[in-house]
Amino acid sequence: MSESMERVTGLLLAGGQAKRMGSINKGAVQLNDRPFAELVIGNLSKQVDDIVISANEYVSYFKPFGFEVIKDKREGFLGPLAGIESALIEIPDIQWLFCATVDTPFFPDDLVSVLLQKAKENDKLCVMPVHNGRRYPLHSLIHGTLLPSLSSFLDSGERAVGYWLRKCGVLEVKVEAPFPAFENINTLEELSLLKRNTK
Numbered sequence: 001m002s003e004s005m006e007r008v009t010g011l012l013l014a015g016g017q018a019k020r021m022g023s024i025n026k027g028a029v030q031l032n033d034r035p036f037a038e039l040v041i042g043n044l045s046k047q048v049d050d051i052v053i054s055a056n057e058y059v060s061y062f063k064p065f066g067f068e069v070i071k072d073k074r075e076g077f078l079g080p081l082a083g084i085e086s087a088l089i090e091i092p093d094i095q096w097l098f099c100a101t102v103d104t105p106f107f108p109d110d111l112v113s114v115l116l117q118k119a120k121e122n123d124k125l126c127v128m129p130v131h132n133g134r135r136y137p138l139h140s141l142i143h144g145t146l147l148p149s150l151s152s153f154l155d156s157g158e159r160a161v162g163y164w165l166r167k168c169g170v171l172e173v174k175v176e177a178p179f180p181a182f183e184n185i186n187t188l189e190e191l192s193l194l195k196r197n198t199k
Contacts, residue, residue: 039106040101054084107139
């Protein structure tokens, strides 16, 4: 892969329905007086060349952050793959897309560079971090040329991110990072625990 193929766009995945937290806007959830969206964008901005936000129900909340906000092109809340597909369609010159969920603010601050280096070394079009034995497909680095594969996958009725990545020959990369790396918030109890451990 040439140097010109190293431009990375960060995709903030904020289009979920957050049903386990009462269908709230997770991006606005406060952690130590800062909203999740601000924390994740701050982390992303240090690692990528530009940022796009995938949001469906709370577009007006994310607009003031100053980045392009994209809604799913497919109807029915089909999951994060629909957001990834929409970003790749809306911004056709994306070379690499790094995904980050709005409820996981503390992913490692060198994650993008680590994944990109591994992709180059192994000639892979998608790379997924593995931390403490757990896979994190929603923090993968994905090459823009995988859009046709993704669209076909969604057309077939499939939705699972990890399954699609495996079909694309994803490289799994072990990542060492201390708590709270990759901690994500799906319930109010998890939010309370994270607050107690990140003061």
